[in-house]
Amino acid sequence: MLSHRNSRSFATLSLLLIPFLSSCDSSDQQAAPQAAQVTVVEIEPRDTPIVSEFVGKTASSRRVEIRSRVEGFLDKRLYTEGTIVQAGDVLFEIDKKPFQAQLDAARAELSQQQARMTTAKANLDRVRPLAKQNAVAKKELDDALGNYNTAAAAVEAAQAKVVQAELNLGYCTIFSPVTGISSYATQREGAYIGIGSQALTYVAQLDPIWVEFSVSENQLLRARQQILNGRIVEPKAGEYDVEIVLGDDTVFPKTGRIAFADASLSEETGTFLIRAEIENPSGESLEGSTYASRSADKLNEQLRPGQFVRVRLNGASRPNAILVPQAAVQQGAKGSFVWVVNNGEAEFRPIEVGPWHGDQWFIDSGLKAGDKVVVGGALKLRAGAPVEIVQPEEKTPEADQAQPDKAADEG
Numbered sequence: 001m002l003s004h005r006n007s008r009s010f011a012t013l014s015l016l017l018i019p020f021l022s023s024c025d026s027s028d029q030q031a032a033p034q035a036a037q038v039t040v041v042e043i044e045p046r047d048t049p050i051v052s053e054f055v056g057k058t059a060s061s062r063r064v065e066i067r068s069r070v071e072g073f074l075d076k077r078l079y080t081e082g083t084i085v086q087a088g089d090v091l092f093e094i095d096k097k098p099f100q101a102q103l104d105a106a107r108a109e110l111s112q113q114q115a116r117m118t119t120a121k122a123n124l125d126r127v128r129p130l131a132k133q134n135a136v137a138k139k140e141l142d143d144a145l146g147n148y149n150t151a152a153a154a155v156e157a158a159q160a161k162v163v164q165a166e167l168n169l170g171y172c173t174i175f176s177p178v179t180g181i182s183s184y185a186t187q188r189e190g191a192y193i194g195i196g197s198q199a200l201t202y203v204a205q206l207d208p209i210w211v212e213f214s215v216s217e218n219q220l221l222r223a224r225q226q227i228l229n230g231r232i233v234e235p236k237a238g239e240y241d242v243e244i245v246l247g248d249d250t251v252f253p254k255t256g257r258i259a260f261a262d263a264s265l266s267e268e269t270g271t272f273l274i275r276a277e278i279e280n281p282s283g284e285s286l287e288g289s290t291y292a293s294r295s296a297d298k299l300n301e302q303l304r305p306g307q308f309v310r311v312r313l314n315g316a317s318r319p320n321a322i323l324v325p326q327a328a329v330q331q332g333a334k335g336s337f338v339w340v341v342n343n344g345e346a347e348f349r350p351i352e353v354g355p356w357h358g359d360q361w362f363i364d365s366g367l368k369a370g371d372k373v374v375v376g377g378a379l380k381l382r383a384g385a386p387v388e389i390v391q392p393e394e395k396t397p398e399a400d401q402a403q404p405d406k407a408a409d410e411g
Contacts, residue, residue: 034386035344035385035386035387035388036346036377036380036381036385036386036387036388037377037387037388037389037390038339038341038346038374038375038376038377038378038381038387038388038389038390039374039375039376039377039389039390039391039392040341040372040373040374040375040389041324041325041328041372041373041375042370042371042372042373043322043324043367043368043369043370043371043372043373044369045320045321045322045369046320046321047317047318047319047320047321048317048318048321048323048357048362049314049315049316049317049318050232050316050317050318050355050357051312051313051314052312052313052316053310053311053312053313054213054214054215054274054310054311054313055213055308055309055310055311056211056212056213056244056276056308056309056310056311057211057212057213057306057307057308057309058209058210058211058212058303058304058305058306058307058309059209059210059211059212059305059306060180060204060205060206060209060210060305061205061208061209061210061277062178062180062204062205063202063203063204063205063305064176064177064178064180064202064203064204064205065199065202066091066092066174066176066199066200066201066202066203067197067199067200068092068094068171068174068193068195068197068200069168069171069195070094070099070168070171070172070195071192071193071194071195072094072095072098072099072172072192072193073094073095073190073191073192073193074092074093074094074095074187074188074189074190074191074192074193074200075093075094075095075096075172075189076092076093076189077091077092077185077188077189078090078091078092078093079091079176079182080182081182081183081184081185081201082181082182082183082184083181083182084179084180084181084182084206084282085176085179085180085181085182085203086176086179087175087176087177087178087179088175088176089175089176090173090174090175091174091175091176091182091200091201092173092174092185092200093172093173093174094171094172094173094174094193095172096169096172099165099168099169099171099172100169102165102168102169103162103165103166103168103169105165106158106161106162106164106165107162107165109158109161110155110158110159110161110162112158113151113154113155113157113158114155114158116151116154117148117151117152117154117155119151120144120147120148120150120151120152121148121151123144123147123148124144124145124147124148126144127140127141127144128141128144174200176203177203178203178205179205179207180203180204180205180206181203181204181206181304181305182201182202182203183201183202183203183204184201185200185201186198186199186200186201187200204305206280206302206303206304206305207279207280207281207282207302208256208277208278208279208280209277209278209280209302209303209305210259210275210276210277210278211242211244211256211275211276211277211278211309211311212273212274212275212276213274213276213311214266214269214271214272214273214274215271215272215274216270216271216272217265217270217271217272220272230319231318231319231354231364232316232317232318233316233317233318233319234315234316235315235316238258239257239315240257240258240313240314240315240316241255241257241313241314241315242255242256242257242258242276242278242311242312242313242314243255243311243312243313243314244256244278244303244309244310244311244312245309245310245311245312246307246309247307247308247309252278252303252309254278254279254280254281255278255279256276256277256278256279257276257277258274258275258276258313259275259276259277260273260274260275261273261274261275262274276311278303280302280303281302282302318362321357321362322362322363322367322368323357323360323361323362323363324338324360324361324363324367324373324375325359325360325361325375326356326359326360326361327375327376328373328374328375328378329351329353329361330378332350334350335350335351335352336350336351336352336353337349337350337351338351338366338367338373338374338378339373339374339378339381340367340371340372340373340374341372341374341387341389342372344386344387344388345384345385345386345387346374346381346382346383346384346385346386346387347383348383349366349367349371350366351363351364351365351366351367352364352365352366372389374387376392
C-alpha cells in the first residue's frame with residue numbers, strides 16, 4: 001500500500017516538472033537574435049553653402065511711354081512693332097506743315113520787331129546828344145529811351161516765339177529715348193493726336209533687366225533668427241549672387257545683385273518686395289554658352305519683361321552644418337527621429353530638422369560628429385536590437401545594361 005502511494009506521488013511530481021524542464025530545454029535551444037543589416041552614414045559637420053529659392057517675375061528696368069508733345073495729325077509710323085529700337089530712332093512723325101507755318105510767322109514777327117528796335121535805337125542816338133546840349137526837351141529823350149526799351153523787349157518776346165515754334169516743329173519727330181523692345185502702336189496714320197491722349201506706344205529697356213520677388217514676414221523673421229543664432233552666415237556686405245532659372249529649367253548665364261529691398265510690408269500681400277538687377281545682353285553675346293546651346297532658337301532673344309522665373313540667392317552658408325539623407329529621417333508620435341548605431345545596437349534618437357538641402361535635411365539638434373545614422377534597413381529596427389553595418393550595394397554598368405537586354409528578349 002505504501003509502495004503504491006509513493007509511486008503515485010513520484011508520477012505527480014514528474015508531471016509538474018515536465019513543463020519546467022521543457023521550458024529550460026526550449027530556452028537553451030533558442031538561437032540568439034540575428035543582427036539586422038543596415039547601411040549608415042557617419043556625421044561629418046562641415047560648412048555648407050545654402051541656396052534660397054523664390055518665384056519671381058521679370059520687369060523692364062526702364063519702361064518709357066512714348067507721347068506726343070504737340071497736337072496734330074499722325075503722319076507716319078516709322079518703326080516695326082515688337083522689334084528692338086535704339087535710342088534716337090524715329091518712331092512717329094506728326095504732320096509738320098502747321099508747325100512750319102507757325103515758325104515762319106514767328107520769324108517774320110521777329111524781323112518786324114528787330115526793324116522797330118533799329119528805328120528806336122537810331123532815334124535815341126539822335127536825341128541823346130541834343131539833350132546834353134539842352135537843344136531838346138528832356139521829355140523827348142525819355143520818350144526815345146522808352147520806345148527803344150519797348151522795342152528791345154518786343155524783340156526778345158519774338159525771339160522766344162521763334163524758339164517755341166522751333167521746338168514744336170522738332171517735337172513733330174518723335175524719337176525713342178532708350179534702347180529696348182518696342183510695343184504696338186495705339187494710333188494709326190491719320191489719327192488726331194491730342195496733348196492728353198493716350199501714349200502712342202512704349203519702349204521697355206532690356207539691359208539690365210529687373211527681377212522682382214517677394215519674401216514673407218515669417219521667412220524674413222526666421223532668417224534673421226538663424227543669423228542671430230549663428231546658424232546662417234550671410235555673404236560679405238549682404239552681396240547675394242542672384243541666379244535665374246527659366247521655365248524649362250535652363251539657368252540664365254548672367255547673374256546679378258539685389259538692387260532694392262522695400263522697407264515696408266505690403267498691406268495687400270503681406271510680403272516685402274525685393275528687386276534684383278540682372279545683366280541681360282543680346283542673344284548674340286550668349287552664343288557658345290549652355291543657355292545658347294540648349295536654346296538654339298533663342299540666340300537672338302533676351303529675357304523679356306513679364307516672364308515668370310525662379311530666383312536663387314547664393315552666397316550664404318551654414319557653418320558646421322549636419323546633413324542627413326531624407327530617407328534616414330522618420331516621423332513618430334513626438335516628431336522626427338533617426339536610428340543611430342551605438343556599440344553594435346540600434347538607438348532611437350529624436351532630432352530637430354531644419355530646411356531641405358537637395359535630397360538631405362539640415363539637422364538643428366539631436367546629432368553630433370561621429371554619429372552613425374542608419375539610412376538603409378531602418379524599418380525593421382527596434383531600440384537595443386543588434387545591428388550589423390554593411391556597405392550599400394552598388395549597381396554595376398553590366399547590371400544596368402543587362403536589364404534592357406532581358407526586356408528585349410522577353411519582347
